[in-house]
Amino acid sequence: MSHPPPSVPPEALHALAEDLRVLAGKLVRRLREESYVGNFTPSQVQVLNLLEREGPATVTALARAQGMRPQSMGETLAALKAAGFVSGAPDPNDGRQTVLSLTPAFRKKVKASRAAREDWLYRTIQTHFSAAEQQQLTTGVDLLKRLIDS
Known part of the structure; x- marks a missing residue:
């Protein structure tokens, strides 16, 4: 017992x-x-983690996932692109959008x-x-x- x-x-x-x-x-x-x-802002860390976990995404999808405006997400992504951590390519389904992903160097x-x-x-x-x-x-x-x- x-x-x-x-x-x-x-x-x-x-x-x-x-x-x-x-x-x-x-x-x-x-x-x-x-x-x-590297030194990242909290929003940059969230974006990098999301791209690593979920894979490539558009600015709109990332902004929605983080609960922010696409314009604010654009600012976050601009810094990550400038640092060489994120790159963009045309969306194969909608050429007007860009699909963002982590660069091989950052991975x-x-x-x-x-x-x-x-x-x-x-x-x-x-x-x-x-x-x-x-x-x-x-x-x-x-x-x-x-x-x-x-």
Whole structure:
């Protein structure tokens, strides 16, 4: 017969939530330090992530996805084009529109950035944690996945 887990007091759960928020922020900052891709505005980051996840898109589609006017999206994209991160080609279905996508050079940069961050994590976990602690991290990651998916 299994017993229900002991209840954690609400104040302890609030403290846990705060600690988790602070630690997640510190981890994100540390990972950024390990591999610099560039200084981007929040809207530029959202556009780059959207193009990477969803693939090529028009200015109108990107603006709609971000809840902004196409003119504002045009300004965001102009900076990304000037930096060589995004390129445009005529829409094969509507020659009046341009389909935007990430450049191969930027994709390569993103891939190298991710590899550098994962390498830092791997080396740090390998050298600073015992086998038992590595197993605890594995369990913790599984719990974090559940937290994010809830």
